Amino acid sequence: MSMPGRGRPRDMAVDRVILRAALDLFIERGVEGFSIEQIAKRARVGKPTIYRRWSNKEELIAAAMETLIAEEVHWASAEAVDTESPYALVEAAIESAAVTTAAPHYRALVARVYGSAVSCPALMAVYWDHYVRPRRELATRLLERARDCGTVAADADLDVAIDMMVGAITYRVLQPDPPGVDDMRHYLRAVYRQIGLLP
């Protein structure tokens, strides 16, 4: 995507190549299975080019997950969450969420992220702060609005409700006989209905 007059399109292209290489290596080998040097080699850049942008491997992997996943998953804006109907917002997100979560590289990424949570807590911590927390805040606002509408239980623990949705979906894709897009469409509906985000 070139944006004339908006700065450094060349650098953005380099960033993208580095982030892609980091994400691919992470999915192939896990966080302990590769080095910054191997990312540089695969992205055909020098190590200093990487270190000018990210100070360590965990930050780079977290940034890679954030940038590349954000392009696939279409999140509602904060404004939409505050003004549109919760049911309509969730309904509008189902199709893209079903396609994303049924993809083999999504499953592989979930396995790697969970797999490194205890042996490499730094990655989970960076990922959580930069990526998960802001999205959870948005999800909390959505659940609060649905609670105001009376579809989510008045006494529901919203943090736990978010864990139940994210936890179920990520657990499901790691089970034997991984789901296809149709399965996930059906599955996501059942999850959101259980919480009160779909009728």
Add this chain to the structure above:
Amino acid sequence: MSMPGRGRPRDMAVDRVILRAALDLFIERGVEGFSIEQIAKRARVGKPTIYRRWSNKEELIAAAMETLIAEEVHWASAEAVDTESPYALVEAAIESAAVTTAAPHYRALVARVYGSAVSCPALMAVYWDHYVRPRRELATRLLERARDCGTVAADADLDVAIDMMVGAITYRVLQPDPPGVDDMRHYLRAVYRQIGLLP
């Protein structure tokens, strides 16, 4: 545990040492990080002693998880699930579940199991068939009874409900700032309440 007159106590002790060694190595290094030979070495037995009992590493790890976790988690019997009140059964299980799920080695085990789900699907498949499936059948019966009692929604998808409970709990223990026993006690109550298994 010696059981006079009940067969081969010596073999059971050997089994236990092998299973313990396999589980420890799995937690330390992940499924790809060690061999049957290394299990034999740590358990101080010959490789044939292992192969007489288990035909491959995945079966051995699955057996290790099953045997050693079953000792920690106190599951209700099928008979109890069919006759006692669902609320009472869940209430009785909270304390042991909180202690188990807050333990560092439980977190490490969850991370390893999820982490190997895509790179080594054989382990998840064996674990699922031998260990998860029978427990899910028990959980389904519990949810059916709770549905008959009117506390679980009549139209709830019970497989999805089980995923939401297991998924939330395993996701929670992998998050930054892992929970202690008190946190898990509170957390489990919120999860079960959301599904309708506690008032």
